[in-house]
Every structure is written in structure tokens, then in C-alpha cells.
Amino acid sequence: MQIAIVTGASSGIGQSAAIQLARRGTGVILTYNGNQAGALETVEMIDKEDGAVVALPLDVGDSAAFPPFREAVAAALRDTWQRDTFDLLVNNAGFGHLAMFEETTEEMFDTLMRVLLKGPYFLTQTLLPLLADGGAIVNTTSNAALRSGLEPGYSAYGTMKGGLVVLTRYLAKELSSRGIRVNSVSPGSTRTRIADDAFERFPEVIPDLAAKTALGRLGEPDDIGMVIAALLSEECRWITAQDIEVSGGYNL
Template identity: 50%
Template sequence: MPEQNRIAIVTGGSRGLGRATVLALAARGVSSVFTYNSNRAEADKVVALAEAAGVRAASLPLDVGRIASFGDFAGRLRHVLAEWGTDRFDYLVNNAGISHHNSIETTTQDEFDALYDVHFKGVFFLTQTLLPLIRDGGRIVNVSSGLTRIIFPGSAAYAAMKGAVEVLTKYLAKELGPRRIAVNVVAPGAVATDFSGGMVRDNPAVNKQVAEMTALGRVGLPDDIGPMIAALLSEDNRWINAQRIEVSGGLSI
């Protein structure tokens, strides 16, 4: 199937890396249904930008930490796909997430459970829910973090969830192999977005520290990540499977 006829599902597509991914896919002719948590206005902007690139786009609200809502979400997704004349999609990007900064000593069970629901349980069960809708020969990308390799105190709970996703990715690749569905992990380094309250983007000291730790001499930008994910989903990279690909400019090497 030509890439121009393909459809991606991207969680957390109204901002940051998800937004960059939706727009990078649009530049390649790939249509997207993406999710947003609460900011409908920003989601509408992304839809307009994607449509201006000549593809179809739609946004659906979803809290990826509310696993009980996934069945309803799948029903609404089926409705969008039917409007587009199909009952399947090609690519799934599990991107949506929340930040967390706290020591092991002081992390609460509520904080831990919220991270678990969004970053691991949500990824596991949303993927499970959508497997009947993914076309055989499709692709899945799970977004992890450079923090599974690079140790920053205060990130243990968050990084542990991302580490679990990296293991899950290998199992998905193996179990979905008979359907020719490739599954990979993209692990961004520190990126200048509003994630973590815009810490990397807006705090000059943090920005400088990360730049000095990075071989290419600067922090990452959303457009360093979105196009890479779009390229990984394409037929150009059809033989990459079960891999963790860090996109960090050479952070802490």
C-alpha cells in the first residue's frame, strides 16, 4: 500500500513529540487519528496543520491512564475509520505520558500508580485493545526515554516504567511476528518541550547542562524526534524490529 494511503494512531498528539510526529507523518502523506487529554484547542490546531499538508486528520479525547475507557475509545476510532472508508489502521505510536521527579525515598504510592497506569498499564492494554484494528504488516512504536540508560536521581519511578515498556516491546515484536507487525522503541533524550513544566526548554541552567552533556552540543527539539519516528514507521525501515533506538544527539556518551 502506498504510504499516502496509510493511517497512524498517535497518543498524545496535540503537543510536544506527539504533535511533531503527527506533522512529520503528514509531510509523508500519512493520515493520523491522534489523542489529546484535555486541550481541544491545541488538538484542533494540529488537525488544521495536518489537513493543510494534504492528509486527513482527526483528534479524539483519551486519558491513557483510564484503562476502562479503552473500549469506548476503540468504538469512536472505528467510527472515524469508517468515515474514512476503512476498518483498519497501519501504525500505532504510544507516546502520551506524564512527568515525575521525586526520589525513591519520597515517591508516594499514588504517584507510582499514576505513572504505572499511564506509562505501562495504559500502553499494554491500549495496544491490546487496538490489535484487532491494526493491519497485518503494520508497525508499532513505543516511546521510552533516555533515562532508561542515563541515571538522573529523582527519575527512578518514571524510568522504571519506561524500562518495562522496552521489555514489552520485544515481547510484542515476537508475538506479533506472525502478523508481520514490527515493534520498536524510540528513546528520546532531553527535549525542549512543555514536558516536566518546560524544564529543559525554559530553564537556562538545565538547558546549558544538557547541551554540555550532549555530543552534538545542544538539547533536543521536537522536530528531531517526530521525523525520526515517521521514518521508522515507513517501508524504508521495514526490517528494523524489536530495537531500542535512542535519539539524543549523543547524550552522556
């Protein structure tokens, strides 16, 4: 059995990715920060399908927490799967923040950087000794970093996600000697809890987003989660260093 770590799996894309991986027979270690109820919901859904799952707390914006988290992962691997390595990593945890360039403060910028770029960078580095040779990593980026997804108000968010796209390529290059593949997915507008449940609070924005999308609707978490699971699978064993836009043809 392969084992995956999925960060930010208490809702949305991370929750979907964890469930999709479990359905493919993968053991899952999922993380949550603040939304323990959502994490327990994910665990329950995986349990219902007889999957093996462990939930651990983690703040990806706090790099001091990474070494203790690695110890917790090592313990979970030993206790649940009798293993000392895992196979798959999904760097998904994050948050969205809308602010026009002129109104973006250093505090906003630094928080986004800590969570969206520094976090995945150093978490991956910390977990690398436990990642088995021949494994795979998927980073959740955003089409806000691509020409197709350029929208006013996401200069800082898109910049961090763009950095993660570049990091994906470097990791693919440097980890290839161990047979580890590294790719990223760039979702478009997706119905998640991002930006404090923005789509629940402002449903009036959804028709305009759907109109800008070639396939005519807002993305759903499973639209992205399925792609993440597929990229980690044997079928995609010859794909590395790629960023896959998963947006239904946004601004096509």
C-alpha cells in the first residue's frame, strides 16, 4: 500500500484529494489547521470506504512546527502501517486573500509568503528523509499565476503561487536522481471555503465566473482532487516538472 500526506485536507480540494487517493487504495495522513471538524469529516468519509487514515494538526505558516510534525508522521507510519517512509506528498494547504496592489500591506504579503511559498518549501525539505525513492509530489498552485487567471486583486497571492510553480520545476530536477516526480496543478475558480467561504457569502459572483469558463460552470473540489490523485498514480509515471491548469478553460 502506498501512503500519502495531504496538507489542508479538512475541506475543499485537499479533502477531495485525500478521499480520491483513499478510493485508489492509498493510505492517507491528512493535516488540518483550525478546522478540526472538517478533518474529522474527511476521516469519517475515508473510514466509510474502509480506507486507512490518520489526521494530524499542522500550521504550514509556522516552520518551527515542521520537525515535531515529522516526528508525528514517523509515529503514524510505524503505528498504522508498520513503515518508516511514505510515498506521496500533496502540498495543498493555503488560503486566499484579495487586495489591490496599492492596498497590499507588508503584513499581508508576508503572511501569504509564509503559508503559500515558504511553508511548502521547508515542509517538503523537512519531510524529504521520510519520502520513499520513486515517490511523487503534487503542489496546488493557482491559475492566478498564469495569464489565463490574471484578475485584479491577486498580485500577492498570484506571485506566491507563481513561485510555487517554479519551485515545482526545481524539485523535479533535483529529486529526479531518486526517481521522485514533482508536478503542480493550477485550479481556476473552484467552489471551496477559500477566502472565508467567499462563494457562500457572495453567490452573485458565480454566474460571471461561469460565463468566463469555457465549460460553463464553477469548478468543484472533485474536479481538482481527481487530477491530483491521477498525477500521483502509476498512469502518470512519465510526467514530471509540469504545471497542469485545471480550470475548465477559464478565459479561453
